[in-house]
Amino acid sequence: MDRRAAGAARAVLLDLDNTLVGTAHAGRAAIRKVNKLLKATLDLDDEAAGSVCDKFQEKLLLETPDPAAAIDDVRARHWEESIREVVACEKPALAAECYRLWKRSRLDLIGFTPEIRALLEELRGGYKLLLLTNGESQTQREKVAAARCEELFDAVVVGGEHAEQKPHPSIYTHCFSLLGVEAEDCVMVGDSLDTDIQGGFNAGVRATVWINNFGVSQTGSVKPDYTIPTVLDLPAILKGLD
Template identity: 45%
Template sequence: MAAVGIQALLFDLDNTLIDTSGASRRAERQVKDLLKSQYGYEESAANLVIEKFNTKLQMENFDCATGVNVDEERILLLEMALQETDGLDPDHGLATKCYFLWKTTRLQHIHIPEEVKSMLKSLRQSYKLLLLTNGSSMVQREKINVCDCQQYFDTIVIGGEYQEQKPALSIFQKCFQLLGVKPEACMMIGDNLETDIKGGVNAGLGTTVWINNTNLKCEDGAMPDYTVKSVLEVMDILGKKVV
């Protein structure tokens, strides 16, 4: 059954519209190859560096008011990952080289697929479109710029530019205000049960769509109205065809 009464669509960015995880894996391979070919790291050690770096990335939490330089902070995280792996003195130069290789490679492989671009253009003829993404302003703006996202959305909201991010009610209320629509007239589309789906449900959105392409199980308290494998299936939910 198609969703009805929807006037606005809120799209998540990472792993919803763009394959951030895939781009990250490509970047990680480049760093591991560098460590092995030029610095004598064994495969297991190179893998451990990336594992530790990813763990630290998942724990980072930048306050929007502090003006933190994310590049510098992430270089320090990679420096710690290297030191914890090899037990040697900190090597800021190597960490910097590895980090910018990781960052540049990742950005090179971040893009909105052509069929998703067509979908967004088609949907914008009938709905208001808003991009709602968590993360630091600097990191997310870089992705948004490299994907040229501005042309597909009426409004872009980056959680790191506000006091609270998804799943906080306040960030959703900001979206409703910017769009000029009521919560029940909005659909949230995203891949994260906690931030996108629970957040959307708690904010009173009319419909939530969970992008689940890895066959995860739905957690208690996070019951999306629709579960799909691809963001392109939003067209079917809305009963639309790509023009």
């Protein structure tokens, strides 16, 4: 089927992180606060404190799900290991404090701007909306709660609560079922070519919209149907599809 020849879109699936909320910005701000704490507590210079923070972020990127461990414990341990690798000493209490500060500071900045909220309220007048986010369940649910946004969506789906996450078709099939729509009725919107856009193609959605909010060059084989610098430009794309 030619996806562009399909009828008008009825539903929009939206990613959360760096699509609707500035998770990357919030993360950088949280790291800066922990950096200051490390320098003040351990008398570290900029390079050493930065190294601890870099190691934590590397561990965060390489993190794999562990059903037997609470995510808060796992991430406090990331800080503990990162501190030990730089200063060669055990500081579990400080690691726990670093984690609490990082988590609290990041969540404090996870919120929908008035413009994003207005956009979603406008879209709800013509489309079913579903929030589809990859990630560990507790972490992503805490972000949704911090953003106070659940009422803006017909459904919220967190990848970590399912057997497969984006870009696997099964989680999209689940989303379509929740909304009572078919794949060709839906538009997938997100900032990740590898998960959001590839997932949309895998599931056979009506169209994919890539939010290139960092102005990066498009590489690889994944080609979105549309590219915009901010999700605020989405209405024009949807109007063209209709």
